[in-house]
Amino acid sequence: MTLPIFTPPEDPGPSFFSLLQKVGIIEKISEKIGNNASVTHGTTIVAIRYKGGVLMAGDRRATSGHLISHRTMEKVFPADAFSGVGISGAAGPAMEMVRLFQLQLEHYEKVEGSPLSLEGKANQLSLMLKGNFPAAMQGLGVIPIFAGYEEKTDEGRLFQFDITGGRYEEKDFVATGSGSLHASTVVKLRHSSSVELSEAIDIALEALLEASEEDSATGGPDLLRGIFPVVAKIDSNGFERISDVELEGRTETIVQKILQRGNS
Amino acid sequence: MTMPMYVSPEQLMKDRADYARKGISRGRAAVACTYSEGVLLCAENPSKTLRKAGEIYDKIGFMGVGKYSEFDQLRIAGIRHADLKGYSFSRDDVDARWLANQYAQILGQYFTHEMKPLEVEMIVAEIGDSAEEDQLFHLLYDGTVMDTSSFVVIGGEAELIKDRVQENWKSGSSLKESIKLTTKALSGPDKSFSSDELEVALLSRGNGRRAFSRIEGEELNELLA
Numbered sequence: 001m002t003l004p005i006f007t008p009p010e011d012p013g014p015s016f017f018s019l020l021q022k023v024g025i026i027e028k029i030s031e032k033i034g035n036n037a038s039v040t041h042g043t044t045i046v047a048i049r050y051k052g053g054v055l056m057a058g059d060r061r062a063t064s065g066h067l068i069s070h071r072t073m074e075k076v077f078p079a080d081a082f083s084g085v086g087i088s089g090a091a092g093p094a095m096e097m098v099r100l101f102q103l104q105l106e107h108y109e110k111v112e113g114s115p116l117s118l119e120g121k122a123n124q125l126s127l128m129l130k131g132n133f134p135a136a137m138q139g140l141g142v143i144p145i146f147a148g149y150e151e152k153t154d155e156g157r158l159f160q161f162d163i164t165g166g167r168y169e170e171k172d173f174v175a176t177g178s179g180s181l182h183a184s185t186v187v188k189l190r191h192s193s194s195v196e197l198s199e200a201i202d203i204a205l206e207a208l209l210e211a212s213e214e215d216s217a218t219g220g221p222d223l224l225r226g227i228f229p230v231v232a233k234i235d236s237n238g239f240e241r242i243s244d245v246e247l248e249g250r251t252e253t254i255v256q257k258i259l260q261r262g263n264s
Numbered sequence: 265m266t267m268p269m270y271v272s273p274e275q276l277m278k279d280r281a282d283y284a285r286k287g288i289s290r291g292r293a294a295v296a297c298t299y300s301e302g303v304l305l306c307a308e309n310p311s312k313t314l315r316k317a318g319e320i321y322d323k324i325g326f327m328g329v330g331k332y333s334e335f336d337q338l339r340i341a342g343i344r345h346a347d348l349k350g351y352s353f354s355r356d357d358v359d360a361r362w363l364a365n366q367y368a369q370i371l372g373q374y375f376t377h378e379m380k381p382l383e384v385e386m387i388v389a390e391i392g393d394s395a396e397e398d399q400l401f402h403l404l405y406d407g408t409v410m411d412t413s414s415f416v417v418i419g420g421e422a423e424l425i426k427d428r429v430q431e432n433w434k435s436g437s438s439l440k441e442s443i444k445l446t447t448k449a450l451s452g453p454d455k456s457f458s459s460d461e462l463e464v465a466l467l468s469r470g471n472g473r474r475a476f477s478r479i480e481g482e483e484l485n486e487l488l489a
Contacts, residue, residue, distance in 0.1 A: 001352075003366040004344045005337070016351075019344055025352060103351060106474075110319050110343045 016107035017100065017128070039140065040064050042075045042094060044179035044211045044218040045086035046187060047147045047158050049172055050200040053235030054147040054156025056084050057204035059179070059212060060227050061219025062091050071219065076230040078239040080105045083121055083148030084232055088177030089163075090140040097128055097142055104128075118148045122159040122167055130165030143176045149234050156234060179211030179218035186210045197233060201242060204231060206254055221251045280381050284405035287383030288330040289420045293450055294387070295429060296327055297415035298398045299442040302391040302468040302475060306446040307419075309463035317465040319476035321346040323391050324360050325467045329419035330384035330405075338367060338386065360390030364401035364409050372407025381405050385418040391467045391475055395436060417449075425449050439466070443479075443487045459484040 004023060012018035045058040058075035061068060076086045077098050085101060087094035104124055109115045116124070125146050132142055146159040158170045172191050175184035186207040195203070205221070208229050212220030221228050228247040233240055294307035294316055305317040305327045316335075317327045320342045328335030342363055350358045367386065375381040388401040402410040402418070410416075415433060417426040428449035437445070443464065451457045464484055467475040479487065 001345070001349060003341050003370055004348065005341045005370065016347055019348065020351070023348060025348065099351075103347060107343065107347050110347075111340050113313075113315060113318070 014108045014111040016104045019107075020100075040069050040091040041217065042073055042088050042091045042177070044175065044177040044183050044208060044215070045075055045088050045145050046175045046180075046183050046204050046207050047086065047145045047173060048187060048191060048195070048200045048204055049156045049158060050195045050197050052154060052156070053149055053197065053233055054158060055197065055200045055204055055231065055233050056086050056145065056147050057201075057208060057229050057231040058086050058088075059208050059219045059229050060222075061212075061217065063217045066216075068219075071222065071225070072227055074230050076232050077102070078232070079121065079146065079148070080109070080115065081238045082115075082151070082234060083118065083146065084234050084239050085125065086145040086147075086176075087142060088144075088180075089142040090135075093132060093135060093140050094142040094144070097125075097132065097144070101125055101128060118150050118157055121148065122146050122169075125159075126161060126165045126167040128165075129161055129163065133164055136163040145174050145176055147174075147234060149236060149238070151236075154236065175207070177218070179208070179215035182214045183207040183211040183218075197235075201231060201233075201246075202250060202254070205229065205247065205250055209251075209254060221247075223248075223251065223255070280375060281406060284375070284381040284383050288385050288405065288418075289422075291329050291419050293417060293419035293421055293425050294327050294329050295415060295417050295425065295446045295450060296387045296389050296400055297429070297433075297442055297446060298395065298400070298413055298435065299439055300395060300436050301439065301470055302466060303389040303398055303400065304439065304442045304446065305387070305389065305465040305467070306443065306450065307463045308450050308457065308461060310461050311463075316463055317478075319343075319474070320363065320388070321350065321358050322355060322473050323467065323475050324358070324363065325389045325465065325476050326386065327389070327418070327465075328384055328386040331382070334382045335384040335386060338370070338382075338384065341370075342367070342388075360388050360399060360401060361411075364388045364403060364411075367403050368407045368409045370407075371403060371405060375406040385422075387416050387418060389467055391469060393469075415446075424452075428452070440487050443484075447488065457488075459488060 012022045040062050042062050047056045056076045060072050062070040062073040079085045141163045150157050158174050160168045160170050160174045173187045190203050209220055212218040228244050231242040292308040296305050307316045309316050318339050320326050326339050346358045386403045390399050400412050400416050402416045415429055432445050447457050464479040466477050471477055
C-alpha cells in the first residue's frame, strides 16, 4: 500500500467510496451475489422525533430462516457525532454498509474540514442503497433509517429509505423491518409533536415489545439475560446511547403495566 | 548534435535545496510540541479557511508549512492512506511512522526526479496511551525524516523560534503553559499574537476516539490570557 496520490482528473475528491473503487479495494457492491436462504437478517427499528432531537431504537435479534442466530446484535449505530443509522434486512451487507457510511462521513469531514449537511448525509446513504439494489433483488436487501440533529432549526430529522435508494423524510416517526407494522401502530397511537425525551423512550420500548409479541423475528427485552434494545438519542449534545440500567428500570415498569392489565 | 549543458550533480542538488528552502522560509512558522495530555499544534495563521493543521486519523495529526497547495495535497493523501489502511485492516493498524515514511518517499522522489522539489516542511504527530508514547515526525523537502518526543519548529525563521522554545521548554507542561510558550516563541519578545492570528489544534487523550480538536475564539483567548 503506497501513498494514494492522484493526478487532478483522476482525483476521487472527498468521497471515500470513490476512493475505494479507484484503488480497487472493492468492486462495485452490486456484484455481490448470494442466496437468501441462510442469510442472517436483522429486524425491527423505530425512530421517533421528540422536542429538540430524535430517538432511535432497535431490537437485538438476528434470524437465519427460522432460527435465532444472534441475541445481542446491535442495529443502531452512530453515523457521526450528530447523526445515527439503524439497519434492518440482510445483516452482512447492512453492517458493511454502516461501516462504509461511517467512514464516508468521517473521510469527507477530514478532507474538507467541515461535515456534510444532514441532507447530504442522507443522500450519501441513498446512493449506497442504489449500489446495493441488484443484491437486494437477490434477497440481500437492506433498509436503513437515518436520523440526525439539525443545528440550524434545533430539531431532529428522520429519513426513511427503500431498497432502490428512494429517500423519504418523515415528520414524526419511522419504523422498518419485519415487526415495523406492529411497532409503528404503537408509536402512532401515542406520539404527538410535543413528546419529550423520557416519553419517547417509553414509547420506543413499548413499540418494540409489542412487535416482539406479534413478530417471531423481533426479539423482546430479555430480563433473564439482561439484554435490552439499543436505544440512542441524538440532540444538541450529539449521539448518545441510553444506558442499560435506565432501560431495565423502564422495561420493568412496562412489564408491571402489562401484568396489571391482566395479560391479554 | 548539440551537447546539453553540463551541471554537476552537487550543483543541481544544491540549487534545488536552495529553491525549496527559499520557498519554505518565505512562509510563517508553526510549532508542534508534546504536553501532558498529548500534542499541541500551533501556527501563526490569520486565515480561518486555509489551514496548516489537520486531522489525519484517530490519533494522528498533521501540520504543514510552505506552499499551501502542495502540503494540502499531501495532507489529503495522508487521510486517504490512513482511511484505506484502517478499512482494509483495523483502526489499530494505522500508525504515524508508516505515514511519515510514505511522505518521505514522495518528498524524496520529487526532490530527485522532478523539475521542481516540493516547497513544504511537515510534521506528523501521533499520541499514544501515555505521554511517553507521543511522537513527532519532522519531514523536510528532500525526504529527510527526524523523530522527537519534545517539539518541532517548521517554516520561516525556524532556527530562531526553535531557540526561543528550547530556552523555556520542559516536558509534561500543562496545555496553558504550552500554548503560552509556543505563541510567545512564534511572536518573539517584542509583540504578541491575538487569537485571530493563530491556529491552534490539539491531539488530546481526553477527546475520545478522535483525538483531534481545534481551539478557537473565546476558548483560545482564555488560554492565552
